[in-house]
Amino acid sequence: MNIATIALVVLLVGYLLVRRMTGQLMEARRMLVLPTILALVGLASLNSTALSATAIGFLLLGCIVGVGFGVIRGYTVRISERDGTGRPGCGTRSRRSGCGSPPSPSACC
Template sequence: MSGPIEIILIVALIGYVLVRRFTGEPVEGKRMLLVPAVIAVVGAVNLREVPHSPAAIGMLVATAVISVVLGVLRGFSVRIYERDGHAMMRYTWVTAVLWVVNIAVKLGSGLLAGAVGLHAGGGITFSLGLTVLAEGVAILAKGVRGTGRIPWSRGRGDAAPVPSPMLDSMQRKARDAGDLRGMRSFAPVLDGLRDAAADRRNAHPGARR
């Protein structure tokens, strides 16, 4: 992929993500996982143009790891809420700051690569796909703990959303685990009430009649 086309793709993707997610959009498995995965694969294919020197590989791995970490942090900074029974998401100011940091890191790594004579190739597209994918995984991990349902994708036209058995199963397990934790946390209260009732009965034996 040529440089100008790659830059246009990156600007378009970032603009699309920022606009939609700052205004709020449904949480969907396909948009969170498939789209960024395709971008990452496109970048990985173009990595064949990168010179396979230790310095180039090291820089690529470092920027990829940083992008994944920042993507996860952004995902957990996103606000998840429910509307009409469906999970919704919206970026916060923390998410915006993390995006600025991510872009600054990418620009800095690009300048450093040029300074030492390395060719970035598809590294920009690859790391961008990774960071958006990591963000999507974190959003889904956060979303399945909520009550709003997460479909795989929206249905076309007036069709119902396409469900995701995997996400539905994860959400049920998260809900069951949450209920179990709630029962365990409430258990000491129940024990205290039971002990108090037993003490009153022992103190007033006639009250049991």
């Protein structure tokens, strides 16, 4: 991986995190396009490297853990309608699961 690819991935992940934490409007296109781009960049970097069985095992373990956290997050986040658009918010399940700080109406925990 070169410096430009690393910088691009860091910027895209940062953009995604800021968008999620500020509780902005949910748009299906934006929710799917950016993670797809990041996945394609990751797959392209895998093709340029020979992987050992251990590396593949860790890659699969990371995927399983990521899917597990995604399921937990999907279980705790509730989508509410404001002004005809969907907005992410904390449900009662996220408060019971140890969210950390009291949820604000405009942001997810």
